[in-house]
Amino acid sequence: MNPDLVAIGGFVLLFVLMLLRVPIGIAMGLIGVGGFGLMGDFGPALKLLSQSPIRTATEAGFGVIPMFLLMGAIASASGMSRELFQAANSFLGHRRGGLGMATIAACAGFAAISGSSVATAATFSAVAYPEMRRHNYPQSFATGVIAAGGTLGAMIPPSLVLAVYGIITQQDIGRLYIAGIIPGILAASMYIMTISAIAIARPNYLPPGQRSSWGARWHALRSVWAITLLFLFVIGGLYGGMFTATEAASMGAGGAFVIAVARRTLTRAGFVECLVKSLRTTAAIFTILIGALLFGYFLTVTQTPQKVTQLLTGLGFGRYGILAIIMLMYLVLGCVMDAMAMIILTIPVVFPVITALGFDPIWFGVIIVMTVELGLIHPPVGMNVFVIKSVVRDVKISTIFFGVIPFVITDLVRLVILIAFPILATYLPERMG
Amino acid sequence: MSHRPGPTARLLAALELFAAWLLAAITALTFTSVVLRYAFNWSIPDSFDAGRNLLGIAIFWGIALAAYRGEHITVDLLWSALGPRARRVMDAFAGIVALLCLAVFTYTMADKVLSTYRDNVQTFDLHLPVWIFYAVAWVGLALCIPLLLLRLWRQLTRPEAGEPAQHAALR
Numbered sequence: 001m002n003p004d005l006v007a008i009g010g011f012v013l014l015f016v017l018m019l020l021r022v023p024i025g026i027a028m029g030l031i032g033v034g035g036f037g038l039m040g041d042f043g044p045a046l047k048l049l050s051q052s053p054i055r056t057a058t059e060a061g062f063g064v065i066p067m068f069l070l071m072g073a074i075a076s077a078s079g080m081s082r083e084l085f086q087a088a089n090s091f092l093g094h095r096r097g098g099l100g101m102a103t104i105a106a107c108a109g110f111a112a113i114s115g116s117s118v119a120t121a122a123t124f125s126a127v128a129y130p131e132m133r134r135h136n137y138p139q140s141f142a143t144g145v146i147a148a149g150g151t152l153g154a155m156i157p158p159s160l161v162l163a164v165y166g167i168i169t170q171q172d173i174g175r176l177y178i179a180g181i182i183p184g185i186l187a188a189s190m191y192i193m194t195i196s197a198i199a200i201a202r203p204n205y206l207p208p209g210q211r212s213s214w215g216a217r218w219h220a221l222r223s224v225w226a227i228t229l230l231f232l233f234v235i236g237g238l239y240g241g242m243f244t245a246t247e248a249a250s251m252g253a254g255g256a257f258v259i260a261v262a263r264r265t266l267t268r269a270g271f272v273e274c275l276v277k278s279l280r281t282t283a284a285i286f287t288i289l290i291g292a293l294l295f296g297y298f299l300t301v302t303q304t305p306q307k308v309t310q311l312l313t314g315l316g317f318g319r320y321g322i323l324a325i326i327m328l329m330y331l332v333l334g335c336v337m338d339a340m341a342m343i344i345l346t347i348p349v350v351f352p353v354i355t356a357l358g359f360d361p362i363w364f365g366v367i368i369v370m371t372v373e374l375g376l377i378h379p380p381v382g383m384n385v386f387v388i389k390s391v392v393r394d395v396k397i398s399t400i401f402f403g404v405i406p407f408v409i410t411d412l413v414r415l416v417i418l419i420a421f422p423i424l425a426t427y428l429p430e431r432m433g
Numbered sequence: 434m435s436h437r438p439g440p441t442a443r444l445l446a447a448l449e450l451f452a453a454w455l456l457a458a459i460t461a462l463t464f465t466s467v468v469l470r471y472a473f474n475w476s477i478p479d480s481f482d483a484g485r486n487l488l489g490i491a492i493f494w495g496i497a498l499a500a501y502r503g504e505h506i507t508v509d510l511l512w513s514a515l516g517p518r519a520r521r522v523m524d525a526f527a528g529i530v531a532l533l534c535l536a537v538f539t540y541t542m543a544d545k546v547l548s549t550y551r552d553n554v555q556t557f558d559l560h561l562p563v564w565i566f567y568a569v570a571w572v573g574l575a576l577c578i579p580l581l582l583l584r585l586w587r588q589l590t591r592p593e594a595g596e597p598a599q600h601a602a603l604r
Contacts, residue, residue, distance in 0.1 A: 021512045021527040023505035026534050050541035050548075054567060058489035060481060066488070067460050243467065250463035275453035282456070283495025284506050341506055 001038055007302035010035045014295075024341050028291030029053075035298035048297055053290045060246060062289070064173055066282040067249030068158040071256045072114025073274035078260035080227050081123045084109040087220040089131070094211035097199035099135055100145045101192045103128040107149030108188040109224070111156035112231045113256065115163070116281075117339065117376055121150025121384040125391035135209050139395050141198075144403020147384040148191055151373040151411075154339060156184035157235055158249065161339050161372065164285065165365045166245075168292060168347045173245035174238045175429040179362045181235070182424050183370065187414060194410045226263070230255040239432055285340065292344040305352035312353050319357040323419070326350055327371050334375015338383050342372050366425040367418060374411050377404045441583070445498060452494035452573070459487050478558035486556075486566035494573030500531060501580035524588050532581040539574045546571050 010031045017027035029049075037045035056062065075081070088105035092098040103124060110120050124146045132142035154161045157177035166173035199206045212220070234252040237243040243251060260266035266274075299305055312322050333342050347368070354364045376384040378401075385400045418424055438446070466480040499505050503524075512523055550564035 017530065018508045019511045020530075021507045021509065021523050022530045023500075023507050023527070025505060026531050029538075030530070030534050046537075046541050049538055050545040053538065054489060054542065054545055054570065057492040057570070058485045058566075060485040060488075063459060063463065063484065063488050066456050066491070067463070070456065070460060242471075247463060247467045250460050251467060253460045254464035272450065272453065275457055276449055279449065279453045279456055279491060279495045280499060280502075280504055283492060283499040284504055286492045287496050287499065287505050337508060338506065341508070 003039060003302040004307070006035055006038055007299075007304045007307075010298060010302070023287060024345070025287035025289070025291030028288065028295040028345070032291065032294030032296070032298040036294075036301055039298075039301040048294065052293055052297070056290045056293055057286060061173070061244070062167060062286075063246040064158075064163050064249045065160065065285055066278050067246065067253045068115045068160065068163070069278040069281050070274060071158070071249065071252040072116060072119055073277050074253065074256040074260055074266060074271070075110070075113040075227060076119065076123055077270045077274050078256075078263070078265035080113065080224070080260075080265075081106065081110050082127050083220070083223040084227075085124070085127050085131075087217075087224045089209070090212035090217045090220040093209035095196075095199070096203060096208050097195040097206035098209055099128070099132045099137060100141065100195040100206060103132070103145050104149045104152075104188055104191045104195065107146075107152050108156060108184070109228075111152040111154075111159075111184070112235075113158075113227060113252070114153055115158040115160040117150045117153040117161075117373060118383055118387050120153035121146055121376075121387045122391060124149060125388045129388075129392055136207055138205065138403075140399045140403035141206065142403070143385075143388050143392060143395055143400040144405070144407060145191075145195065146388055147377045147382065147400060147404045148407030148410075150384040150387070151376055152184060152187055152191075154369050154373045154376075155180050155187055155366075157181060157238075158252065159369065160285070161343055161369050162365055163245070164289065164340060165343055165347060165368065167289065168296075168344065169351050169361060169365070171361050171365060174243075174248070175362055175432060176365050177235070177245065178239050178428045178432055179366050179425045180369070181428055183366050183414075183418055186417070186424065187370075187411075190410050190414055191407060194406050198406060226259045227256070230259060239428070241432065288341060288344050292348065295345075296348045299348050305349050308349050309353045309356045313356060319359070320419070322353065322357060323359070326353070327367075327415070330368065330371045331374060331378070334372060334378060337375070339369075339372040339376055342375065343368065360422060360426055362429050363418075363422045363425045367415070370411065370415055370418065374408065374415075377411075378408055445501065445580075448494065448576070449498050452491045452498070455487050455491040455494075459484050459491065462487075479556045479561065482556035482558070482561075482563075486563065486570075490566060490570045490573065493570040494576070497573050497577040497580055500535065500577050501584050503584070505531075521588060525585065528581060528585045528588060532578070532585065535574070535577045535581065539571070539578060542567075542571050542574055 014027055014031045018024055033045045033049050036048060085102060085106040088102035089099065092101040092105065095101065107120050107124055110123060114120060128146060129142050157180050159180055162176045162180055163173050166176045230252065234248045237251065238245065238248045330342060355361060376382055385397060388400055389395060389397055462480050462484050466477050469475050469477065512520055515523065546564055546567045549567050554563040555561060556563060
């Protein structure tokens with residue numbers, strides 16, 4: 001059979017199945033095994049089905065996903081998000097736009113213990129939104145800040161999306177996490193600068209809150225020191241080569257559990273709920289991972305990545321021109337898909353192009369996560385926007401999209417900065433132990 | 434007013450709790466292993482193999498339960514633009530495709546369990562038979578078939594009941 005025809009047919013069928021709401025992982029697995037069988041024989045294709053999924057599910061390195069999920073769930077259930085917000089608010093809340101800045105700072109702190117954008121957005125919709133509204137912040141701004149702050153969950157380590165990128169491209173997850181630190185801090189700083197600029201341009205738009213005394217500030221800091229120390233220990237251990245990414249995740253989850261139990265902020269029922277939530281998300285992610293790895297065999301036998309690489313490099317746009325096309329594709333895909341699905345579906349095809357063009361795979365991981373995270377807040381299908389809408393019921397979707405506009409512009413500027421200065425992402429991983 | 438969950442919901446909640454506690458066990462095993470390595474230069478025998486095989490069990494059981502509750506990641510672009518009747522048709526189609534795929538997967542996975550048994554594959558330290566872990570994982574996968582049938586039946590006969598996740602007993 002003509003491999004090009006099978007490849008095109010496979011992709012068309014895959015998108016049709018996905019549009020008909022067949023779970024993405026199952027659609028990818030079906031096309032992967034079916035296409036592999038069509039190109040050769042169905043005997044080896046079924047053999048593949050008997051071996052690849054169990055190998056994926058029992059790969060020790062992939063344990064990083066459920067354990068970091070558990071860490072985030074425990075941190076959230078034990079009220080650490082509220083404490084982070086209170087601490088940030090005590091230092092920043094008295095400025096114009098200070099509550100927005102505090103929300104971003106707290107989102108960044110929460111992102112350091114939770115790897116999910118959606119979880120970060122959902123958590124702060126409940127924690128920060130009422131406080132901002134109480135201080136007469138406009139609905140659009142309050143929700144826009146939370147939607148943008150939520151995206152920090154995928155950039156600041158531990159990040160689920162970066163872990164999945166590492167699994168698919170066989171890059172070291174620890175190095176990817178370390179690479180995300182400076183861009184993550186840059187993201188939070190630029191969001192805060194954006195809020196500051198809005199507050200200067202429209203002084204009455206974002207009223208200041210009450211100034212906290214230094215006593216209140218130290219009191220607020222006391223409640224977050226343990227989780228800050230845990231993050232530094234986990235990431236420091238990764239950076240220093242003390243732990244693998246999976247071991248770091250277990251230290252993070254175990255440490256968060258010990259802190260929550262010691263502070264009596266986690267009940268038994270709450271812990272069970274954390275386990276169940278983590279299991280559910282793990283199962284959903286692994287289903288698409290298993291499907292993606294099966295789909296990868298289909299791509300290999302049809303030589304799709306090589307052909308796409310040839311096609312794109314033959315266009316004569318230069319490496320940055322091709323990078324721009326790829327990123328544009330992600331922005332468009334972000335209109336219909338969530339970040340995880342986009343990464344899993346496209347990276348097997350896009351990654352060989354990137355390496356053939358001589359880009360650093362770790363740097364590209366950071367760039368691609370930033371790009372797909374933009375999809376979480378830009379219309380028409382911004383996942384974070386929908387999550388906020390599900391928590392804050394009296395706000396219109398269009399109001400939230402209006403509120404995120406300044407942050408989308410900030411994100412685009414940040415992407416340009418990171419493309420111009422790759423060292424921002426590669427400096428720390430190059431110095432890892 | 435609170436409703437007492439039915440026997441199916443209670444059974445599923447129990448199965449989910451089993452898989453969820455496996456996650457706790459894997460985390461505790463890895464955590465303890467790291468602590469012992471640095472504190473006493475000693476590691477728990479088979480902690481690596483046990484951890485990864487337990488992870489496989491938790492994931493396969495989780496996949497089955499997620500399939501029943503409709504929690505797998507999907508593209509809802511077209512679905513959300515349709516009316517209730519068309520949505521039901523689309524859900525039924527997706528359910529049938531998922532059921533067929535998982536049935537084939539369960540069949541091929543049984544082959545893997547048997548070949549692991551025949552090849553006498555063992556863990557590294559304690560020489561535990563690996564096929565037992567695979568068999569337990571397979572049970573979770575096999576569970577998918579009746580669960581997806583049950584989901585399909587519910588979707589076709591009681592569409593107004595919504596997703597099972599909305600009334601599953603968790604505690």
